[in-house]
Structures are given as C-alpha cells and as structure tokens.
Amino acid sequence: MEAKLRARHPDFDPTFRDQLRALLAWRRDVRRFKRDALAPGTIERLIGIACLSPSVGLSEPWRFVIVEDQARRAAIRDCFEACNQDALHQQSDRASLYARLKLSGLDDAPCQIAVFADRATAQGHGLGRLTMPATLDYSVAIAIHTLWLAARAEGIGVGWVSILDPARVAEILDVPQDWTFIGHLCIGCPEEEADLPALQRQGWERRHPSAGVVIYR
Amino acid sequence: MEAKLRARHPDFDPTFRDQLRALLAWRRDVRRFKRDALAPGTIERLIGIACLSPSVGLSEPWRFVIVEDQARRAAIRDCFEACNQDALHQQSDRASLYARLKLSGLDDAPCQIAVFADRATAQGHGLGRLTMPATLDYSVAIAIHTLWLAARAEGIGVGWVSILDPARVAEILDVPQDWTFIGHLCIGCPEEEADLPALQRQGWERRHPSAGVVIYR
Numbered sequence: 001m002e003a004k005l006r007a008r009h010p011d012f013d014p015t016f017r018d019q020l021r022a023l024l025a026w027r028r029d030v031r032r033f034k035r036d037a038l039a040p041g042t043i044e045r046l047i048g049i050a051c052l053s054p055s056v057g058l059s060e061p062w063r064f065v066i067v068e069d070q071a072r073r074a075a076i077r078d079c080f081e082a083c084n085q086d087a088l089h090q091q092s093d094r095a096s097l098y099a100r101l102k103l104s105g106l107d108d109a110p111c112q113i114a115v116f117a118d119r120a121t122a123q124g125h126g127l128g129r130l131t132m133p134a135t136l137d138y139s140v141a142i143a144i145h146t147l148w149l150a151a152r153a154e155g156i157g158v159g160w161v162s163i164l165d166p167a168r169v170a171e172i173l174d175v176p177q178d179w180t181f182i183g184h185l186c187i188g189c190p191e192e193e194a195d196l197p198a199l200q201r202q203g204w205e206r207r208h209p210s211a212g213v214v215i216y217r
Numbered sequence: 218m219e220a221k222l223r224a225r226h227p228d229f230d231p232t233f234r235d236q237l238r239a240l241l242a243w244r245r246d247v248r249r250f251k252r253d254a255l256a257p258g259t260i261e262r263l264i265g266i267a268c269l270s271p272s273v274g275l276s277e278p279w280r281f282v283i284v285e286d287q288a289r290r291a292a293i294r295d296c297f298e299a300c301n302q303d304a305l306h307q308q309s310d311r312a313s314l315y316a317r318l319k320l321s322g323l324d325d326a327p328c329q330i331a332v333f334a335d336r337a338t339a340q341g342h343g344l345g346r347l348t349m350p351a352t353l354d355y356s357v358a359i360a361i362h363t364l365w366l367a368a369r370a371e372g373i374g375v376g377w378v379s380i381l382d383p384a385r386v387a388e389i390l391d392v393p394q395d396w397t398f399i400g401h402l403c404i405g406c407p408e409e410e411a412d413l414p415a416l417q418r419q420g421w422e423r424r425h426p427s428a429g430v431v432i433y434r
Contacts, residue, residue: 009243009411009412010236010243012240012370016233016236016240016370017370017371019227019229019236020240020367020370021266023227024266024270024363026226027271029271047427047430047431048427049238049241051424051427051430052238052241052242052244053241053362054244054246054362054365056379057421058416058417058423059422060424060430063430063432064430064431064432065431065432065434066431066432066434067434068433068434072434083347083348086347086348087343087344087348090343091342091343094342098344101344103344103345123422123425124416124422125308125311125421125422126304126308127315127318127416127421127422128320128379128380131300131303131304131380131382132379132381132383134351134354135379135400137351137355138354138355138400139358141356141358144359145359145362145363146241146362148271149237150237150241153229153233153234153237154234155228160271162345162349162352163345163347163348166348166349173434175432183352183355195226199275199341199344200275204275205274205275205276205340205341205342205344206275207275207277210264210265210268211261213268213277214261214264214281214283215280215281215392216282216285217282217283217286217331217390217391
C-alpha cells in the first residue's frame, strides 16, 4: 500500500514553487470588485477545494453560509458601517487616514459568504482540541485561506471583512447557536492586481522583515 | 501605476491550478519523520514565505520560536505526553483506538517551531480587530498554513501538535507574556506520502462531502 502511494505522489518542481510563491505574493485582500457575477457553481467548487484543508482531529468544522438575500446583505452592510464608525472613533491621530481607507467590498462584490466554526461538532471525536478548543476556529481560518488561494489562482479576488459584530452576523444569518463567526468574505473579480497590500500602498502600515519575528530557544 | 502593476501580474494557468490542487490534496499532517536534518537556512526561508500571508490590519502578529535546546524539547515532549494521557482518559469507547494513534512527531522531527500570536502588537494600529481580536490568532494560523504548503512543495513535511497546555509551552519557551500560543510544528522529511489524512487511514474519522457544510441565506 505504501509503495503504491509513493508511486503516484506528485513531485513539485522549481517552476511550480516559483508560481506558488507568486500566488502568495499576489494574493490580496480585495476591497474593490467588478460587479460581474461569477460563473454558476464557482463558489461551490472553491468551497470543495477549501475542504481539503487540515482540520483538528479531522473535525472539518467549517460552515459556509452563502448570503444571497438582499435584506440580509443590507443588514450585514449596516453592521459593518456601525462597527466601522466605532473603529473610526477609536483612532485619534490617525482618524482622517482611517476614514479614507476602503475596508470592504460589500457594495460591489457579486458573491458573499459568511464562514463559521461549528464548535459543537462531534466529528473528530474531540481529538486534538481538549486543551486548545480554538483549534476548531483556526481550522476554519485556514480553510478560508485555502479558498482564497484557489480563487486567486483563477483570477478571482477575496476580501475578508472582520469589522463586524459576530453575534449580530449570526443573528442576521439565523445560524445554529454553536456556530462561531470567523469571517465574512467578499468574492468577485478584482478591479486591480497588486503585489503589495492595499494598506501598505495607502500608507497605513508596511510589511516588516521576517527576521524580526524569529527567535531561538 | 495601475497599468504598470497590471502589466506584470502573473497569470496562473490550468496546469498550475491542477498542481495547486494536488499540493492541497497531498499536504498531510505528518507524524512520522526521518531524522535527517534540513539544509541550513531552510526553516528561515520557509518562515520568510509564511510572512507573505494575510494578517488583520497588516499586523503581522506571527512570532516563530525555533526550539533547538534539548531540555526545552524534552519539556515540550513531557507536556505532550501528559496532555495526551488526559485526552486518552476522556475517550471512553474509543480509548483503545486512540491509544494506537501516533499523534506527534516530537521524537524524530529534526526541526521544531512553536508559533505564537503577539496579542499586544501595535503594528496595524488596531485596524480590523476591534470587534474580533481573535483575528490576530487567525492570521497566525494562516501563516502556519502558508509555511506548511511551501514546505510540502519542497517535499518537506509538517505536523501540527495541539495536544499541549498553552500556558506551559509559553513557560518552557520563556516568551513574552502577551504572546498567545497557536501551535507547535514538527518539520522534516516525511516517512511516507499520502493523499488521505492519517486519521482516515487509521479509521478514526473520515472526510465528508463539502455540500454538507454549505447553506444558503
């Protein structure tokens, strides 16, 4: 069995590794979308790829809520606006710069998904999460990242909106009580491509060298 | 500026997308490692790639602790053993199957990193995390996933150990108080390759169809 598995496992060459690095470098948190609809079935296919992600104890705790109803979308947009106003008021010397940032694509993105972690799932039989229950949430964050990369490889942009009240989003979307809100995704064709984060291009923050985040023990 | 950016942005073709899907399918949570050392600089290079990950407000909250000291490694192994015994005792009808699972590569993996989220970082100026501070932790989980994929593309395996007491790990590694433990990674050349999760091959749990985790609202 092992020999058979080994015989067919893929080898990844330097060309693929360079392209993977380019994918990581050009994956952006997109806030400016074209309004064109995605081809039918696109989002379900991307979710299928996301489900290849690792999950603690093979619990697969990700739950994807595809938000189509206009009233629910409007309610999420209102929630974002309220939370964003609160956040603006927390910014003192940077308030004017903050106010100029575009922090969501909720108006234009043709597709929106809210992603939750099912904290009550029996799948996985609790393995790996007794001391660290938040690993369920991490598994879902990683699935979002997988979806994000798969989308970008097809020229589709994803923007992660976190300026939301998790309890209110759960209420708007009428999801089971044990589902923890992880993130709301705007998905569609991006208005532009870039290899630098929008927040860096807009002067909010910059990337730092990776050597600064490594210590040895 | 925009035209210039567009002119040089990479296009990903169907061949790359197929390889990316293969990478996602063959990325495993590795628990059986060869003891061969990684080439010097490998882990720092992989961490550099991980730092291309998205982070809330461009906060880059990831902190990588490369654990080399044998006494600290032994203490982490002890912590795992204690937590794993507790977990075994929580399993009633599945205890004998649980006891047979190999849940970490701590004995053999040549490289070990503990990964933390700096919850006190000023970087990003708080953007995006006022209502959802755990997005800092999610950013770090995603960076681990990026490292994992980049490693697998080089034939290097990663195993994520979560059966640990976070407070004890922080103590063993003597890290700043504001750092939240996210995961401990074993890294090295895998003993085997597979496209099915080890927990599925060992009869613990199986993957479920992605259609079951999608709802429409």
